[in-house]
Amino acid sequence: MPEPLQSAWNRLQSREEPGLATRDNGQTITTSDGLFLFPLRIGSPQQMLNLIFDTGSGDFWVWSWLMPDTQTSGRNYYNGSNSSTATRWQGQSFGVDYSAGSLHGLVWQDAVWVDNIGVGGNPIECAQDVAPFFLNLEGADGVLGLSNAFNDSESPAPQQTWLTWVLPRLPASVFTVALSPKSMGTIDFGFIDSSKYIGTIAYTPVTIIPGTTGGFWAFNWTGFAIGDQKFNYTNIQVMVDTGGNISQLPQSILKKFFAQVKGAYQQSDGGWNFPCASAVPNLTFGVGNSRIVISGKNFIFNPLADGINCYSAVQGTSDGSYVYMNVPFLESIFVVHDYGAMRMGFANRTWT
Missing domain, CATH: 2.40.70.10 (Acid Proteases)
Known part of the structure; x- marks a missing residue:
């Protein structure tokens, strides 16, 4: 991760927990002090998480049931054991290093939905432990990297971004971003509004x-x-x-x-x-x-x-x-x- 992005992660602060709203056209995102989140659904039945969408990184990781109870108490997290479509990717793990701290965990595969776009068998990096910085990042249940297809931190088989998984399902291989200060913005996949x-x-x-x-x-x-x-x-x-x-x-x-x-x-x-x-x-x-x-x-x-x-x-x-x-x-x-x-x-x- 480039140093400016690491510096921005360090400075990022959240003073209020963002609210969420739904739309029929595109994906709503919300903000608090520059922290933009959007709803994403994983598994069967679907579990809702609010993720930071990050075009400057490639990893797709979430808070998970594999973390200590002291870290997940009072927080939203993904539980693969409650999903009938989840499978463990044997031998696959991940570890992300930010200047603000690191996190690591295991990789599972499950169905992932963003708005009306769904993909089965998507690799999901399930955190086992996170640095204190992330513990203090209220309202964010993980990060969805949307860089243009460089490998993530998974090992021994690095993966490309979630975007590469959904491209075959999109009318056009584009996504657009329209952010709004201190209010809702949108990210649209597959079309230009x-x-x-x-x-x-x-x-x-x-x-x-x-x-x-x-x-x-x-x-x-x-x-x-x-x-x-x-x-x-x-x-x-x-x-x-x-x-x-x-x-x-x-x-x-x-x-x-x-x-x-x-x-x-x-x-x-x-x-x-x-x-x-x-x-x-x-x-x-x-x-x-x-x-x-x-x-x-x-x-x-x-x-x-x-x-x-x-x-x-x-x-x-x-x-x-x-x-x-x-x-x-x-x-x-x-x-x-x-x-x-x-x-x-x-x-x-x-x-x-």
């Missing part, structure tokens, strides 16, 4: 992040603009990830951004804060000749203890590194993940 964006969708090829073997949803933007300033034609790689809530820009771009935020200041550890009441400029990035606009309001994260300043939802990374684009960006735009063509599409949305 034209009512969820304005203008046209700008497509660009998926690129491989240097030092990796691929699998991440990444692309090259063609430049950026801060507020109403002139557009800077700069080709920079961008990793797109729904599993983090702190975005990152190269330091040279970030300093230009905060120069436009009255009262912005940098902490001794390098983190940026600014008065919560300050106007924050929009950020525009290029996809080919198209311009995609991010609301500056999305870059206000949690208020600090002084009650005046807020921690910024966009922080810095080294110049020469890629942009880490996650929830603060995605809450303004419509994103297409086109698995069949290995491309990404971006469109503007009407902000609420």
Whole structure:
């Protein structure tokens, strides 16, 4: 897992337990402080879990009955022994390492349903033990990795993502993401809903992040603009990830951004804060000749203890590194993940 994603996992906080709602068209997702969850059903009879959907990782793991009672007490978890369609994958195990902590367990196979999409015999990583970080992550019953098909942590037979299992059942090999700040969003599998964006969708090829073997949803933007300033034609790689809530820009771009935020200041550890009441400029990035606009309001994260300043939802990374684009960006735009063509599409949305 790339370091920016690990950092985002570390910073992710949940102050309230999200509620859930159902829809007839696409899959509803809910949020609390940038933690997006969606309902998923496993087994026969079906057991409902609320998972983080994470386009920046590949593992599909859940809280399970294999964990100690002290960890599952009062929580929602999958119980394979209560499912008539569950089977143990003999000899198969998994172990995921995050900078926030690790988890491990055994692999079972069972029927998995997301909205009206069902697949039998899907590998399910059933946790046996999790790090304290995950114990404190209320409302989340696991993670569904939606990276573009790099192997997960299973052993001795690594598997690809859940998405590869459902592709043959989809009308089109795409899924789209439309997140909303502090409210419900949607993720749609197999189709593109034209009512969820304005203008046209700008497509660009998926690129491989240097030092990796691929699998991440990444692309090259063609430049950026801060507020109403002139557009800077700069080709920079961008990793797109729904599993983090702190975005990152190269330091040279970030300093230009905060120069436009009255009262912005940098902490001794390098983190940026600014008065919560300050106007924050929009950020525009290029996809080919198209311009995609991010609301500056999305870059206000949690208020600090002084009650005046807020921690910024966009922080810095080294110049020469890629942009880490996650929830603060995605809450303004419509994103297409086109698995069949290995491309990404971006469109503007009407902000609420």
